[in-house]
Amino acid sequence: MKRWTKSIVIDAPIEDVWKYLDGDLEKMQQIMPKVVSNTPVTETQEVVGSVYRQEYREGNRVEAYDVHVTEYENTPTHKHMKVAFTLAKLFEITAKYEVEALPDSKTKFVYITTNNPLKWFIKLFLLFGNDKVIVEFVERVKQVAESNRT
Structure with missing residues (x-):
């Protein structure tokens, strides 16, 4: 299993960041x-246990999978959500999005993801994996949240 953790300070209030992580499609x-749909399958009042059918486009192919919410917290100064899903019967993936309010209307965003290959030959590819996609995602969240401050 491979695990990546990246954090960044975003010049936007916590709610302006969170709405992209826990918002509408x-x-x-x-x-x-690349996410083309995010349809509720099961929604719980406490959010944990909710399941969403998500579709993801990679080139001309669209892959569907169920995203399970395994952790959820939403307070004024700290919010986090952890989801788990299996992608293409090849990877078990978890993603944790955590935001913390900082002084001066800034937000610390931490992204933690794990990737567990389900096939032996995929494990070899993962050995050479880097954090480029993770870094790009964290930077995209920063750019979008800062450019759309309310």
Whole structure:
């Protein structure tokens, strides 16, 4: 299993950042442009246990998978959500989005993801994996949140 952690300070209030991580499809697509749908399958009042059918476009192919919310917290100064899904029957993936309010209307964003390959030959590729996609995602969240401050 491979694990990556990246954090960044965003010059935007916590709510302006969180709305892209825990918002509607239109907001989500601003930071995850390859997600083409995010449809509720099961929603719970406490959010943990909710399941969403998500579709992701990679080239001409669209892959569908169920995203399970395994952790959720939403307070005025600290928010986080952890999701888990299996992609293409090849990877078990978790993603944790955490935001913390900082002074001067800034927000610390921490992104933690794990990737567990389900096939032996995929494990070899993962050995050479780098954090480029993770860094690009964190920077995209920063850019979108800062350019759309309310």
